[in-house]
Amino acid sequence: MKIIILGAGQVGGSLAEHLASEANDITVVDTDGERLRDLGDRLDIRTVQGRGSLPTVLRQAGADDADMLVAVTNSDETNMVACQVAHTLFHTPTKIARVREAAYLTRADLFDNDAIPVDVLISPEQVVTHYIKRLIEHPGALQVIDFAEGKAQLVAVKAYYGGPLVGQQLRQLREHMPNVETRVAAIFRRDRPILPQGDTVIEADDEVFFIAAKANIRAVMSEMRRLDERYKRIVIAGGGQIGERLAEAIESRYQVKIIEMSPARCRYLSDTLDSTVVLQGSASDRDLLLEENIAEADIFLALTNDDEANIMSSLLAKRLGAKKVMTIINNPAYVDLIQGGDIDIAISPQLATIGTLLAHVRRGDIVSVHSLRRGAAEAIEAIAHGDAKSSKVIGKAIRDIGLPPGTTIGAIIRDEEVLIAHDDTVVQAGDHVILFLVDKKHIRDVEKLFHVGLSFF
Secondary structure, X not given: OEEEEEOOOHHHHHHHHHHHOOOOEEEEEEOOHHHHHHHHHHOOOEEEEOOOOOHHHHHHOOHHHOOEEEEOOOOHHHHHHHHHXXXXXXXXXXXXXXXXXXXXXXXXXXXXXXXXXXXXXXXXXXXXXXXXXXXXXXXXXXXXXXXXXXXXXXXXXEOOOOOOOOOOEOOHHHHHOOOOOEEEEEEEEOOEEEOOOOOOEOOOOOEEEEEEEHHHHHHHHHHHOOOOOOOOEEEEEOOOHHHHHHHHHHOOOOEEEEEEOOHHHHHHHHHHOOOOEEEEOOOOOHHHHHHOOHHHOOEEXXXXXXXXXXXXXXXXXXXXXXXXXXEEOOOHHHHHHHEOOOEOEEEOHHHHHHHHHHHHHOOOOEEXXXXXXXXXXXXXXXXXXXXXXXXXXXXXXXXXXXXXXXXXXXXXEEOOEEEEOOOOOEOOOOOEEEEEEOOHHHHHHHHHHOOOOXXXX
């Protein structure tokens, strides 16, 4: 596939890295020559320096015959204009734009071929807000991913000493929970992936990824670790777009406080939010945190745009008694350094956004793509279309499907029912199939499996 990416920042660079490793023809456009040189040295891609909204620059990047334009510069307006130019002058089939400003996103009539021709809108703030909200709903989880509109969920937990299954084989999960269907999809032990088998023994400190129907998630978590109590009191550091959206989404069910530096922003938040308490000041102010009883907070969320400020305020909040801290980290190099110590969960907006983007870039009937453990593996939701003659999966038992190496099927969602995959489970037309890959180079093979007919090969 021939793809033009506008923007060589964290999102654009990460996307180029993902796609270049899958035999796509990638061109990255940016005004920053140094960034482009860095990307070009590391990846097998073309680079073009210039403003991505200009027709001359798009033509130089190969827009005449591009299959897709992905506009992820830091400017909403540049991204939207680039999609307009690609549609009008080059008839680019698929146009994806990152748009952050809520005033644009609330106007559904603004984005269609008769107005601004954007096929897919990506809002990092919306994606990250939803990601954090799921973590709040599942205390103790390291990652929570929805499949088939939330009917099934994939949850990552760290196995603790004393958990009922720690030190036991995976096959005993069914004996412990005879009435609950679940499957362990992946295990990471000392940063290395292990393909789970029935005789795999769970060790303390393993990161265990399991899939189950949404209603059964908490019961399965209790097998791996002592269950955390449900959160009640939440403190948010940073009243920007993510902080505001998160508070708006959860304030009806939790006691929420926002700490924000800007007096003007505090006034706006006080007028906009219903029951959230808005405090003006610095989240790194020890006296303010003590005054607001930070030791009683179930969770402290550092959501500003400043990585260092987020890290320092989180460390301070944890030292002063906050039970859990989650921190947004924009620099991917920091994420692995800090997660798992005093900071319980480090959230990378780039990785969350990349997963959403990749779902729209994949071929075949791929509904969603999610990075597990900050990109170490992937979970894919695909729909089985066609019939036994035109599909490589329909009508076949899972044991008979030629899955690529390191790939497993974890579950099948059929209508409203979540079926945990077994060797004799037969795939039917319309099934949502959840697959796990520990080697991303086989993603193209998975796409081929779910492509109907022979035209793909």
